[in-house]
Amino acid sequence: MCGICGTYSMARPPSPERVETMMVALRHRGPDGSGYFVDDRVALGHTRLAIVDTAHGVQPMCNEDSQVWVTFNGEIFNHVELRAQLTDRGHSFRTRCDTEVIVHAWEEWGPLAFDRFNGQWALAIWDRRTDELILSRDRYGVRPLYYTWHDGELRFASEMKALFAVAEAGPDLDPVGLDQILTFWAPVAPVTTFKGVSQVPPGSWMCVSGKHSSTSSYWTPDFTEPATGRGGSEQQNAQELRERLIAAVRLRFERSDVPVGAYLSGGIDSSVTASLIASFTDVEVGTFSLRFDSAEHDEGHFQHLLTRRLGTRHHEVEVGERDIAEIFPEVVWHAEHPLLRTAPAPMFLLSRLVHQSGYKVVVTGEGADEVLAGYDIFLEAKVRQMWAADPDPDARQRAVMQLYPWMERSPGRAPAFAAQFFGQNLDPHDPAMSHRPRWETASTMKSMLTPELRVDSTAAHDLVAAMPADSSGWEMLGRAQWLEMRTLLPGYILASQGDRMLMANSVEGRFPFLDVEVSRLAATLPAEQKIKGLDEKHLLKLAFRDLLPKEILSRPKQPYRAPDAASFFAGGTPDWVGDVTSSEALSRSGVFRPAMVSALMSKARRRLGRGMSNTDNMRLVAVLSTQLLLDQARRARRSAQSPVDPAVFDYRSRSTS
Structure with missing residues (x-):
């Protein structure tokens, strides 16, 4: 790379x-x-x-x-x-x-x-x-x-x-x-x-x-074939998926003149790639995992379950809230655009561990959720589709209860919230029915912008208008996957959490699930084989049930997350947080309304960043990352140089309680 x-x-x-x-x-x-x-x-x-x-x-x-x-x-x-x-x-x-x-x-x-x-x-x-x-x-x-x-x-x-x-x-x-x-x-x-x-x-x-x-x-995602009826039973398609993934992993692991490691999160995607490397190559596997000091985010049990089974040479880094706050300015410098989550920061620390361990290349499970429909957004869209077809309140509640059993604040435990959240955007003819709730939730942050930065947003309209002409004939899942592949995958998953955090530490990432032959097959699979009932990535589990421990195969999907607001307030607040959100800094950037930022910061300090809503967490991270990015650009211009290492900005200053 x-x-x-x-x-x-x-x-x-x-x-x-x-x-x-x-x-x-x-x-x-x-x-x-x-x-x-x-x-x-x-x-x-x-x-x-x-x-x-x-x-x-x-x-x-x-x-x-x-x-x-x-x-x-x-x-x-x-x-x-x-x-x-x-x-x-x-x-x-x-x-x-x-x-x-x-x-x-x-x-x-x-x-x-x-x-x-x-x-x-x-x-x-x-x-x-x-x-x-x-x-x-x-x-x-x-x-x-x-x-x-x-x-x-x-x-x-x-x-x-x-x-x-x-x-x-x-x-x-x-x-x-x-x-x-x-x-x-x-x-x-x-x-x-x-x-x-x-x-x-x-x-x-x-x-x-x-x-x-x-x-x-020269290429765009195409989900025409599932709508026209691809042949092949579950077993046949699972076997073909297995063969193509084995070939994709070997291609990425064996065609290198330097050692190749593997990320291991404890979820099914990275467990599949690590197991394939161990089973179908002749080299010792080096695995790399993120651990968190908070039980809510940590997946160490599943990581160790697989490393013991595979006998890998395992490396891990434990990340705490303070670590995220300390490294965040450098993360923003490499990401090059405002972030709404802190999740890229632990990925930066993980790639640094890879570099320090003498590896230049890692194979990861990124892309599996997009091509094989593993994200929550696809499950939520299916629940909305069920709600649109069946107004019976008991049936609706049963569907919601199956979602997010791992989540402390699950919608299934909050019927009023579930009714509000899943009861919106129920038009099955809307090409973006799957994504409207996410877009609308994120868009509430725009109320914090100054009038000079507000635009008459046509973002969602323009994206939907850019969908292929024949996409109206696709299954709902195909339309949802296309939208995800145009937005979150290239701009966030593969950029902010992927290439930028890897290459910041001179490490190349390789993604077998985005192999051209794997993704071609995945695009032809019928929706009911990707999500069976509410079992996400059903066909992938079927294809590799002999390689993975039952605990990993049957565990509910737990999306990769990191502490957000708490990272900047629970363990002491770094000086840079106050610097970039001061009245002077906000006035200089002209992006956010100072009164709203002040109220948000006061709320975060009062709660030590804990127990804040999803929207408030995103607002806080958006403000901090945007202000950091503009301050770094200003300092770079003033110093008339290209500061490759943001440590020259003196952001890693002492923390204050």
Whole structure:
């Protein structure tokens, strides 16, 4: 895994110094080396985390006559098979790395190559034959790719901080991006948090020629087949899912020249991946787990149950509320957009443990909930669907009681709340019936914004309008999965909790459940095989019931969560919390209404952050993360440098009771 950056202009020669400055801002993504290429049109930069062909995979890389160049962040897992096809077509190779396969694949197939790749990538191809710069991103948006225009020059990078390092002004919050964050939890590509900065959408490629650019999609989630009736019994589909997941795990674990570890949460997804590595490879498995000092969040019992069974070399880090508060400024700096939860912070600490243990790569279970329908939002939508079809109050209550048996404040124990929550948005013809409650809950935070930052929000309308024309014929679950894959998955799960926290510590994450063959199969499965009754990921459990302990197979799903408001108040409040929420800081940023922030902070202090509502928790984290982000940007501009390590901001100051 690596960092990429570069510039393109037809009007003037590129600046080597500019691309070098951008590379410095990305050095955490590639500490093993760096390189750049410059000609009269383009400058390409690369910081390398060496994983495949560590001796020869230096980038930027070109073809034999130096007419096609690439700088690449990611992995093409089927590069061995593609290399064989390209060799048969007359291409010759100097290295074993997947980067060189990209160069020749572009020569041979052009943009059709992207659909042949099974991997995760953000890349830039400079085709000197046509004077075109090509930017491309993988199907689900595992790897980030941002760009901006300045005075006719395109600048691109893996992270926005590299663009800001060479910016003439800004960055300034984009009210539309902020509105999307306070609706969907993350901006939806091509929108970002900041004005003038865009991102290449997942599943797309962008062609830049002169001062013009065009973006085309080569892939989008498609859930047509379940609605038309895919063949195959539960047993047959479970067996096919098993075979494809085994192949996907082996592809990600065995095609590396450095050790590969595995995240283990104690849930079914990571338990499946860890068990497959232990069962179908010949290497000792290193597993990594998060522990929490609060019983409400800790899953240590299930983690240890599996590590004893598999005999892994296990590593774990225990996280407390104080740890989250201390590391949060650094987490925000790497996330690069406001957060509504503290959950990325423990993931940062986990990836740091991986790095300190000598690993560069981990396999994780991310993506399983999206492709196989494991999230609460899908179960809640099914309950609403049942409520819409059956007005009987007893039947409705029985359905709710089956949800969240692990949750202390379960809706099943609060009938009035359940009636209010599940009784809304019951229009089965609404394409976004599944997501309206989440969006509306998040949107209540917008009341805290100043008038200057409020916009007439069309976020939900625009997203629904962008759904495929034939999606009206999909099952409700397919529409819900499409929405999740366009919003939370790329913008939050794979970004804030994934790539950014991993690469902050120079660790690459690999996601077998997002393998192209696994996800293709999953998209064709009927809804009743993904969620049987209210048994989420039913087919996955059926496929691997012989590998997993019954305790893990039968445990209710417990979403990954971390302490939110309590992290900043229960164990003493760091000085930076008061600094970024002071009247002066709020006035300087101009984002939040000071009176509302003051009332929220007083409430959190009074309660030590405990027992606060879900909405108040999100409000507090949103305020702190937004204020931190803007303060960091202000300090970076004032110091006229790109501060890779936010410790220079002196946020890790003493705590006060």
